[in-house]
Structure formats: C-alpha cells, structure tokens
Amino acid sequence: MGYTVAVIGATGNVGREILQTLAERKFPADKVIALASDKSIGQEVSYGEDDILKVLDLNKFDFNGVDIVLSSPGAKVSAVHVPRAVAAGCVVIDNTSHFRMDPNVPLVVPEVNPQALAGFRKRNIVANPNGATIQMVMALKPLHERFTIRRVVVSTYQSVSGAGKEAMDELFTQTRAIFVNDPIAKSVFPKQIAFNVIPHIDSFMEDGSTREEWKMMVETKKILDPKMKVAATCVRVPTFIGHALSINIETEEPVSAEEARNILRASPGLSVIDQQSGEGYITPVEVAGDDSVYISRIREDISVENGLSLWCVADNLRKGSALNAVQIAELLVRDYLVE
Template sequence: MGYKVAVVGATGNVGREMLNILAEREFPVDEIHAVASRRSLGTEVSFGDRTVKCEDLEQFDFSKVDFCLMSAGSTVSKDWSPRIGAKGAVVIDNSSCWRYDQDVPLIVPEVNADALEAYMARPNRRNIIANPNCSTAQLVVALKPLHEAAGIKRVVVSTYQSVSGAGKEAMDELWTQTRGIFVTDPPEAEKFTKQIAFNVIPHIDVFMEDGDTKEEWKMIVETKKILDPKIKLTATCVRVPVFVGHAEAVNIEFERPLDDEAAREILREAPGLLVVDKREDGGYVTPVECVGDYATFISRIRVDPTIENGLNLWCVSDNLRKGAALNSVQIAETLINRGLMQKAA
C-alpha cells in the first residue's frame, strides 16, 4: 500500500516538477491528485507515463490524502494550508507563507531532518512543514558539512538567480525580449523592473527599509533558522538571463582552520552534493549543466587569503528541483523513512 498525494498548484512550473520528481523517484504513491484553481479544471498534466486531470481546489476533499505538496503561492497557502492540515494531511508548503512561523519547521533534509521528529511528536501540530527559498536551500546543503567541521562565523554570498524563480511569466519575458532584440523589436519590461535579456538586475523581491531586498533578508533569516542562529550572513541577490538554474559565489569565514583540500574531501562525502572542481578550463559546473539533476554542485573551492580561516566556493543547483520540488518530495520521503507518517483511512 502506498500513500495518497495531492499536488496543489499542479499546472505551475514547480507543481509540474513535483509530479515529475514523484514519478522519477518512484515515490510510493497509491493515488495521485493534481489540484488547481477552478479555471484549470480538467487541464491535463503528466505523472510519469500517465496523464492526470486537474481537480478543483475548492471542491477537493483533502481528508482522503496523506500528503499535500503545496505550490500555489503564499495567499493560497495562508488560507488553505491550515484547513488541509486540520483534516489530517501533512502539508509541505513551497511558498514563503509559513517559513518564519516559530511553530512550523523549515526543513532541508540533508541539513535538519531531525527537526521533523520533534515536530511530528507534538500533539497539537498544524501539520504544515515549510520548504525554504530556492537560493537558501542549495546554500545550506553546502554550508552544513563545513559548519560541522570548522564552525562558520560569517558568510558573504552573491547569487546569480535564473528567471524561472519568478515563474512562467518571467521565463516568457526573457524569451520574448531575447527574440525581440534580434528582430529590432524594443524589449518591454513587465515582470521585471528592467530589461532582463542580455542584462543582470540586482533586485529580487521588494526593497526593505535597510536597503536589502526581501530575497536577501530571506536568505539571512532562513539560514539562521535551518542551520545555526549564530551564523552571520550578508547577501546580494541578482537576477540573470538564464532560464533554469541558480548559481552562488560564496565566501565563508570559519572559527577554526579549514583548507581547500580538507573542504573538498568533506564536501565530496556530504549528502546531496557533487564536487566538480578541476583547476582547468571547464573544470566547474554552470547552471545549464545542472538542469534536471538532483545534486547541488560545488566548484571553485579555494582559500581566501584576505581573512583568517577563509574559503571561497561556487555553488550551482536546479532551482525548480532542489530549490523547490525536489526538497518537498525529500521531506515527504524523510517522514516515511523515519516512520513518522500515519496513512489516511
């Protein structure tokens, strides 16, 4: 007997990727339900070699499912996740709605899976588990084993984030602008604040009072919640004209010495990571190469001689996978593998 799974937001980029990954990883599914808004009723989506018709969110009976993978945005999640959780299903939410709630765990299985056991043991839990921001997810997978080895004091990260992180409309805008430039059709910015084709934009999400954007704030707060509240982190988040795949240049200051060779070996042994680090032309991974892969790739590992116990590295991952859909499925797998799930009647 498998589990009954609903994917809410099944017609979006991440929702479709959730269905793909459930099938690819042979998740123990007994029933699969694609759920979306009423306007998508009857729309067909793929699940392995099957097609599934979307069901109406307003009419769907969530008491009959074990897991609800939620990828329909913060507004929908704020309204629906507590209602679904109250019916007994475990909601794994990909939006930012619940990430900063003290009563909701924020989980990256390679980093803090133990937090699931404490949460699931609580008698009055909300049955909501939060998925982190895409840029945070790949970062903390890389930081965790290094933090255990040498204690991280401070992180400086610059991100190079693909347009898929802003949704299908953003991907369409990059395509339209790129094509338009080649036919002398002036590009118009609609989804983004400036032209994204052949450009980079140092602005993701809204600006905050201190000058950070909310995307940068998310990385700071989420890293502290997932990994260690004592870590100091500063970020500059940049949108780049890449369709899928986020990259990050990461500078780390440690409490104890850790050279590049030791770091390389530690990262090679860590779960969820793949080290490709040759000091030669092409001896590193770029966003194009990471698309469709489960791993977070680490390259360009080297000592930073300007600070005591400093290290630089390059981190690349498919943001629709580890940054969203894959991490959600891994959370569900962890709940099952640790015997923390009760099946719906």
C-alpha cells in the first residue's frame, strides 16, 4: 500500500530535507505534495534525484485524501493548519514547538522512546522534538538506562541553519561584508553573527532563560525522565550546518569513561569517535549530510562524585529535524497505520 504524503513548509531548509530524506529512504508514498505559503506558490522543489514538485498554496489546500502530513513551518502556521489536516483525517508529524508539550501529543525520538507513539491517536499528532534536544537525548538514553542520570548541564553551539534560510544568508552576507569592508547589516539576529557567537536563541523568559533553553529542559524531561534535572545555555555560532553540544552529567551509579564509551558505541544511531588526537573527535563541518549523532571527548568529571563529560555533534537538518520526522512516519506505517 502506498500513502499520500504532504509536506508543509516544503521550500524551507527542513522541508527540502524532508523531501530528500523521504526519497532516499524509499518511503512508501504513491503521491507526495509540496505545500508552502502563497509567496512560494509555483516554485519547484526536488523530490529525490529525478522528480520535481510544484509548490501548492497551503492556505487553500484541501487535506482530504492525504494520509500523512510532515509539517515544518513556523509554530504559528502549524497552529492554524495542523488542526485542519487532522480534521480531514490525516496523521500529522509536526516539527515545530507548538504541540510538543501537549500531554496528549507524543514527543518522539524513535531510537529513544518509540513506545510513546502508541498514544498518537488521542490527537492524531506526533511532535518532533527540538533539534538540539534530539541529539542530546540520543546520547543520554543509554547512559541513563545504565547509570541513572540525576542532572545534566549542557552548553550548545548551534548553527545558523536552525534559524532558517534567511539566517544562513545573513551569515554569508555578513562574512562577505567583513572581507570587502562593507557595512554589517542585521535582520535575523540581534547582533552580528559573522565571526561572533550569540548567547541568545528564541525569546527571553521571565527567569532570564531563553525559550530554546526551556525547550531543552522540558522536552528532555518529557522524553526521558521527569525527575531528571536539566540546565541549558544555548548559543548561536557562525557555522552553516551542524549543532554541537558540550554535555556534563551527574549519575546515581558510578560511571567510568571506558564503560560509557562502550555503551554509546553499541547504541543505535550513535557513532563514537574518541581519540586524544587532532583527528580523534568530530566537528560540525564533518557531519553535514550525515544521519548519525557523533560522540567525542568522553571523560570522567572528577569535580563531582559520579560525573561524565562528552561532546556531541549532529546535522541539525538531518537527524535533528528531517530524518527524525521521517523515521516517525516509518514507525507509524510499520506498526500503526497498516490495514
């Protein structure tokens, strides 16, 4: 049986990656529909190597007859159009933050909590976590199962692609402007991003945290363990693709670097490259286009009784967004949507 699949936000960074991932993984789709806002109507997007899709108007689209929707616009757009799709009988996998903390919406990373998908029928919506959260819980899950993690302190180094195509354009334009001595123009970021880092992603909250930091905390608790304590500092850095995380954990059980290394090596979706040399760790530029979450710099933290530090890198457009959404769709088709 082939499915009819619609991709909302098909002209964005993640939408284009979703289309590519569907084709690469040979998702059982008889028909794929590209949807976006009215400013993108008529544009063409690639579906695999050979197929070109014309972008249709999301605002006027009738979702009747569509089986699965992969939604990756802004949260405000999802708030309007995801309920429309659900009312028409679709199952929606939403990549925005709008539905993630709804108690009736599963928040799923297939390698971490696939069992949560069992509750998707409550609203016919599955939420895709924040990209930085996805790669962090991928690293934490096997360690939590073995050692029981009490507390996580994470600092993120997030690429501009996480803020969209306009953000990537701004980094490119500012970098060029510095080399040719042109004025620096800012529109996406509050401060210059080229040759700089910005400790501010999403809006500020009353307690001084940003919403990105709050997302990492509450999403990790929902996915892994509500008792786990999480503190995050989220920073935008001048790289185009690939989020990096510096993660420090405290555990209930004694933890050694070697045992952690072996556990992580054996875990699905993870690749461990951890040698004490210039080639023995992974950086964001090396993960672009790769589906794995990479772990390096695994070491014991002697400042606490049971502590461990590690470095975690992944392509935020692949496993951090598109691939995770497509993997959810694959699980739905395999386990829940069969006749």
